[in-house]
Amino acid sequence: MALEHPHLSAEEIQPHLENENRVLVVSELQESHDFPSLSSHSQVNHCPVAHCPHLLQFPNDGILLAWLDEKTGKSRSWKTHVSYHSTVVSLREALRAHGYDLLMDLSDDEHYASYLLIVQQWAGTRAASSHHTGEITPATYNHRLATISSFFDYVKRMRLYRGDNPIDALARRKVSDQQGARAIEMIEMRKRLASIDRTTEPGRRDYALLSVALQTAQRGQALADMQIGHLSWSGTKLTIRFPRAKGGQMDDKELERETSAVLVDYLQYQYGESWQEQREAPVWVSYSHNHSRGRKLSIQAIEQICAKHLQTSKSHVIRHTASLALDDLGVPTSEIQTFLRHANIATTSTYLKRQKRAHNRYGRDLEQVFGISTTYDED
Secondary structure, X not given: OOOOOOOOOHHHHHHHHOOOOOOEHHHHHHHOOOOOOOOOOOEEEEOOOOOOOOEEEEOOOHHHHHHHHHHHOOOOOHHHHHHHHHHHHHHHHHHHOOOOOOOOOOOOHHHHHHHHHHHHHHHOOOOOOOOOOOOOOHHHHHHHHHHXXXXXXXXXXXXXXXXXXXXXXXXXXXXXXOOOOOOOOHHHHHHHHHXXXXXXXXXXXXXXXXXXXXXXOOOHHHHHOOEHHHEEEEOOEEEEEEOOOHHHOOEEEEOOHHHHHHHHHHHHHHHOOXXXXXXXXXXXXXXXXXXXXXXXXXXXXXXXXXXXXXXXXXXXXXHHHHHHHHHHOOOOHHHHHHHHOOOOHHHHHHHHHHHHOOOOOOHHHHHHHHOOOOOOOOO
């Protein structure tokens, strides 16, 4: 990782290195006669996280790897690791394209302003490889900045960077309450479940998957990671141990009898009567007519199932729907908080408020008052 600014000579950069407010400790080591250049014995290796697509150049990328380990070490989530890793690598490439770098001396106001402009444009630009279209959502923009800000907070805490966190200077975008997947009304969800053709392989799986999702309100990745070994019996009910719930916490969810029976019916069809013996086998498998057939469903595949049956690719809609249904049934907010594993009840209250905002409790009264009807007199 190049740490000096490419537009400054060694003589020009030295005054900046003496500025205690904006100086990179590693740069001082490189300038010192007592320490060799960090890149003099660099080695390129694969990322130690299996199947991560990024390469690491050691020792320069040691800081990045240490931060990634701290961020995702608890949850051991491959998706989270790759998301963070890809975000930092993407910004670093954008900065280097303009002659800058992720960690560098920013004591010069002109360089500081240019650096921020590059970061701002990068955060609001969709990657060329993205299969999505349109503008970046405010939530995505804010998430990118939050990821980079977390990296700077780490290197500052580890005394590897003494400058200010430059990301703090960038304003976050306002996220509309209307963004994201909206909950499906109970009756409508009941109809959509009933419409699934359970005589087909995908239909049997999809019905079981959506039923389990509604019973547990788990996120899409936690559902995708389910293995048969995570299931255990408690009388006539199955309990699922989700080892990778949000925050890396273990989360046990008991299924009711009918949901347990639906899941067992699917597993017996897929694996036979001895399905419980295949503990490391994925619960949800692909029925695609390609190389993925029989393999674990990806989070993208689960999103496609939601799009097919629920008319939205946002798997989070199931979590919204389950929580709103409980609220409609009169379940106290504190119990919904426990069900959703929210750390703060205020989060649950906001969560429910957003989902109910479009609901007009007086809508039927207004229809009757104004005589709104599908029938009319032809006179």
